[in-house]
Amino acid sequence: MNSLGSSYHKLQDSSLPTFGKPKPKMKKPGRFFSLVIVVLGLGIVLTLLNIYELHKMRETGALQQVSQPQVEAGTGKHAVRMPVVWVAGKKLESGYLKHVFAVFERIGYVTGDGESEFDVLWSHEYPFEQLARKISDLKPHQKVNHFPGSGYITNKVSLAVSNNPYIPRAFKIPKEKDKFLQYAEEHPETLWVQKRNSHRGIKIKHVQDLDLSDEGSFVQVFVDRPFLIDGRKFDIGVYTILTSIDPLRVYILESEALFRFCSHDYYPFDARDINKYVVGDAYTPVWEIPSLKKLYRELNFNFKESFDAYLESQGHNAKKLWSNISAAIKTVYLQKEAAIISATSKYSSSRNFFEMVRFDFALDEHLNVYLMEVNMSPNLSSGHFSENAELYEKVVFNLLSVVLVTRPVKNDFFKSSEDEANMRVSDKDISVFPEWCLRKSCLHSCRNEMCMLCSQCLTLTMKKTLKLAYLEHINKGSCGRILPQKMTEEFALDWSPSTNDPEYQNLNRKNKLMYMWFVGKCRQNAAWC
Numbered sequence: 459m460n461s462l463g464s465s466y467h468k469l470q471d472s473s474l475p476t477f478g479k480p481k482p483k484m485k486k487p488g489r490f491f492s493l494v495i496v497v498l499g500l501g502i503v504l505t506l507l508n509i510y511e512l513h514k515m516r517e518t519g520a521l522q523q524v525s526q527p528q529v530e531a532g533t534g535k536h537a538v539r540m541p542v543v544w545v546a547g548k549k550l551e552s553g554y555l556k557h558v559f560a561v562f563e564r565i566g567y568v569t570g571d572g573e574s575e576f577d578v579l580w581s582h583e584y585p586f587e588q589l590a591r592k593i594s595d596l597k598p599h600q601k602v603n604h605f606p607g608s609g610y611i612t613n614k615v616s617l618a619v620s621n622n623p624y625i626p627r628a629f630k631i632p633k634e635k636d637k638f639l640q641y642a643e644e645h646p647e648t649l650w651v652q653k654r655n656s657h658r659g660i661k662i663k664h665v666q667d668l669d670l671s672d673e674g675s676f677v678q679v680f681v682d683r684p685f686l687i688d689g690r691k692f693d694i695g696v697y698t699i700l701t702s703i704d705p706l707r708v709y710i711l712e713s714e715a716l717f718r719f720c721s722h723d724y725y726p727f728d729a730r731d732i733n734k735y736v737v738g739d740a741y742t743p744v745w746e747i748p749s750l751k752k753l754y755r756e757l758n759f760n761f762k763e764s765f766d767a768y769l770e771s772q773g774h775n776a777k778k779l780w781s782n783i784s785a786a787i788k789t790v791y792l793q794k795e796a797a798i799i800s801a802t803s804k805y806s807s808s809r810n811f812f813e814m815v816r817f818d819f820a821l822d823e824h825l826n827v828y829l830m831e832v833n834m835s836p837n838l839s840s841g842h843f844s845e846n847a848e849l850y851e852k853v854v855f856n857l858l859s860v861v862l863v864t865r866p867v868k869n870d871f872f873k874s875s876e877d878e879a880n881m882r883v884s885d886k887d888i889s890v891f892p893e894w895c896l897r898k899s900c901l902h903s904c905r906n907e908m909c910m911l912c913s914q915c916l917t918l919t920m921k922k923t924l925k926l927a928y929l930e931h932i933n934k935g936s937c938g939r940i941l942p943q944k945m946t947e948e949f950a951l952d953w954s955p956s957t958n959d960p961e962y963q964n965l966n967r968k969n970k971l972m973y974m975w976f977v978g979k980c981r982q983n984a985a986w987c
Contacts, residue, residue, distance in 0.1 A: 540566065540567070540568050541566065541567050541568070541577040541578070542567065542568055542569070542570040542574070542575065542576045542577050542578075543562045543567040543568075543569060543570065543576065543577065543578045543579075543580060544569075544570045544571065544572045544576040544578070544579050544580070545558060545559060545562075545569065545580045545581075545582075546572065546579065546580070546581040546582065546583070546585065546589060547581065547582030547583065548582070548583070553839070553841065554837075554838070554839040554841065555580075555582065555838065555839075556839075557838050557839075557840065557847060557850045557851050557854060558580055558838060558854055560851065561851055561854040561855050561858065562578075562580075562858075565855075565858065565863075565864045572589075572592060575597075575600075576600065577599060577600060577601065578600075578601045578602075578603070578863055579592075579593065579600070579601070579602045579603065580603045581602070581603060581604060581835075582835050583835070584604060584608075584609065584834065585602060585604055586604070586606055593810075595806070596805065596806070596807075596810040598807070598809070598810075600810055601810060601811070601812060601861065601863060602810055602811050602812075603811075603812060603813065603814070604811065604813050604834070605700060605703060605798055605801075605802060605808075605811045605812070605813045606798070606801040606802045606804065606805065606811065607794075607797055607798035607799075607800065607801025607802060608700070608798065608813050608815070608834060609834070610794045610797040610798060610801075611790055611791070611794050611798075611815065611832050612815060612831075612832045612833065612834035613655060614653060614654070614655045614676075614831055615630060615653075615654075615655060615674065615675075615676050617790070617829075617831065617832060618653070618676050618678055619634070619676060620790075620793055620794075622786075622789055622790065622793065622829065623789070624782075624785070624786035624789060624827055624828065624829045625828065625829050626678050626679040626680075626681055626828055626830075627641070627678070627679045628676050628677065628678035628679070629641070629676060629677050629678075630676050631652070631668075631669075631670055631671075631672055631673075631675045631676055631677055632670055632671055632672070632673065635670050638670070638677060639665075639670075642665045648679055648680075649662050649663070649664070649679075649680040649682055649729075650662070650663055650664070650665065650668060650677050650678065650679065650680055651663070651677070651678055651680050652668055652669065652672065652675055652676070652677050652678075653675060653676055653677075653678060654672075654674060654675045654676075655674075660732065660736055661729070661732060662680050662729040662735065663729075680735075681820055681822050681828050683822050683823045684724065684735075684820060684821060684822060684823065685821040685822060685823050685824075685825055686724055686823075687719070687747055687749055687750065687768065688747050688748050688749050689723040689724060689725065690719040690720050690722075690723060690724065690742060690747065691719070691720045691724045691734070691735055691737075691820075692717055692718060692719040692720065692737070693717075693718055693737050693818050693819060693820050693830065694715055694716070694717055694765075694783070694818070694819045694820075694821075695715055695716030695717075695718065695816045695817070695818050695819075695833075695836070696710055696711070696715050696783060696787065696816065696817045696818075696819065697710065697711040697714075697715070697716075697814060697815075697816055697836070697853050697857075698710050698711075698787055698814065698815050698816070698817050698832075699711075699812065699813070699814050699857055699860055699861070699937060700791070700812065700813045700814075700815075701812055701860060701861055701926075701930055702808070702809075702923070702926065702927070703795065703798050703799055703802055703808050703811075704795070704799045704802075704808065704966075704968050704969075705923065705968040705969045705971065705972035706791055706792070706795055706941045706942075706969055706972070707927060707930065707939070707941060707942070707972065708787065708788070708791050708939070708940050708941035709860055709930075709934060709937040709938060709939050709940065710784065710787065710937065710938055710940055711852070711853060711856055711857075711936060711937055712936060712937060712938035713760070713762065713852070713856075713936035714760050714761060714762050714849055714852060714853075714936070715761060715762045715765075716761065716816070716846075716849065717743075717744050717761050717762075717765055718737045718741040718742075718743075719737070719741055719742040719743070719744075719746075719747055720733055720734060720735060720736065720737055720738075720741065720742065721733045721738065721740060721741060721742050722734045739842065740842070743843050743845070743846075744761050744764060744765075745845065749768055750764045750765065750768060753767050753768065760849075761849065774825060779821075779825055779827070782826075782827040783817075783819055783827055784940045786817070786819070786827055786829050787817055787829075787940060788940055788941055788943070790817075790829070790832070791941060792941075795966075809926070812857075812861040814836075814853070814857045815832050815833055815834055815836065816832070816833040816836035817829060817832050818830045818831050818832070818833065838850040838853070838854065852936065855935070856934075856935040856936050856937050857937075859933045859934065859935045859937075860930050860933055860934045860935065860937045861930070862926070862929055862930065862933060864933070882929065883925045883928045883929055885913065885921065887925075887928055888921065888924040888925060888928055888975075889913055890911055890975055890977075890978025890979060890981070890982065891908070891911060891912070891978045891981075894908045894909065894912070895909065895911075895912035895913070897909075900912050900915075901914075907955040907970075907974075908954065908955055910971060910974075911971060911974060911975055911978065920971065923972070924975055927972065927975070927976075931979075931986065939976075942969070942972050942973040942976045943961055943973075944987060945976070945977065945980055945987050946987060947980060947981075947984045947987050950977045950978075950980035950981045950987060951981060953977050955970075955974065961973070962974075
């Protein structure tokens with residue numbers, strides 16, 4: 459019985475005679491009924507307020523189930539277990555993850571609170587410290603939206619000083635102070651920015667104005683001749699998905715990207731006005747840039763398509779630019795792969811993890827690509843620009859598709875039957891290179907590289923890996939694979955392990971097998987290239 463009903467019955471009981479005891483003094487009827495009306499009125503008001511608050515929370519996607527989530531639909535033998543997502547983050551009631559909640563709800567998830575078993579943990583913060591106990595012993599079906607060790611990629615200091623050809627030259631301070639001063643002396647015209655992981659308060663400075671004793675910071679070359687559209691500097695945010703480590707499989711959202719323009723024109727340049735060269739929270743969106751507005755507003759192209767059309771109209775090669783961006787992302791994952799493998803080895807399986815980050819790029823006047831930073835848990839809130847809602851929901855939906863969280867068969871996460879598993883992907887679906895596997899050398903031995911993917915040579919672990927890669931490919935939606943690299947059908951038909959292919963030769967053993975398998979699939983069907 460609720461508190462309102464309880465109070466009402468207590469009031470009723472107090473007016474009844476008690477046998478065997480002195481009859482209590484009766485209150486005046488008018489005063490009693492006035493009190494009942496007041497209590498009932500107060501209860502109605504409180505109920506309406508609660509309904510309003512619940513409705514408001516549901517609209518922002520921040521509704522959390524306080525009680526045990528209902529995870530079964532139907533009854534008896536027809537009961538179906540509903541998948542559970544646990545969204546963890548600070549101040550969820552503000553609605554900054556409402557698009558995450560919305561997408562999970564649309565694909566059939568119910569919301570858990572972390573106290574009961576979950577199928578997917580979406581943590582806005584890096585979860586391997588504060589939530590370590592909850593994810594120390596994950597079951598095979600459970601997924602977490604971060605990889606252990608991904609901080610090696612998203613840490614600004616670690617990334618900047620990694621000697622990556624796509625990252626402006628940087629020096630760790632104060633550790634590399636002497637190297638920096640020598641470089642600065644050899645390049646006296648260079649301007650610098652000093653950064654920390656917090657990324658706040660960035661300003662262009664000359665060498666003499668830098669704090670070379672600031673522990674934990676780094677100084678970086680400022681790209682001083684940026685490519686401008688309508689006089690504005692901008693950055694490009696590319697949503698990138700890591701689905702597997704050892705072997706590496708990395709995808710990007712190919713259909714769309716985030717473009718953010720500075721709020722002030724770049725020229726006449728003034729280093730004191732950071733709005734000319736730093737993209738802030740109140741950036742200028744695509745639809746306010748005159749050269750892009752017609753493409754986006756009237757012709758109904760998305761952000762990336764509008765940008766590409768503008769580049770082509772100016773005589774630039776958009777495909778080459780995006781190829782360079784993909785190459786930059788690949789170099790980061792290949793550089794940091796060993797560190798992430800080491801961090802992931804503490805867990806029973808790396809298959810429990812996936813990750814979406816945003817790579818932010820700047821361009822110089824010659825359209826050279828510069829990686830500025832990688833954002834863990836990038837902003838997915840459309841609170842500032844409501845038109846970004848469609849982009850963010852596409853990002854989340856395509857991410858969940860390629861990591862196989864949106865399942866095409868049924869929404870239960872218990873182990874699939876053998877028939878269901880084979881219906882989705884069987885051993886025959888992952889077989890490649892029949893022309894190699896029929897050779898006597900492969901029929902009698904697995905030592906030759908050309909034989910390692912033949913059915914009789916595959917380990918159970920490698921079969922599982924290839925089947926996951928197969929399912930990712932058919933569920934990738936608007937995502938495109940960048941690791942292993944894409945290739946042409948002609949390249950695949952001529953390729954063998956002995957080909958002079960530096961992309962292949964520089965890989966570790968597992969990545970070589972993954973690369974070679976995609977070559978084999980490309981030979982069978984150009985859609986895999």
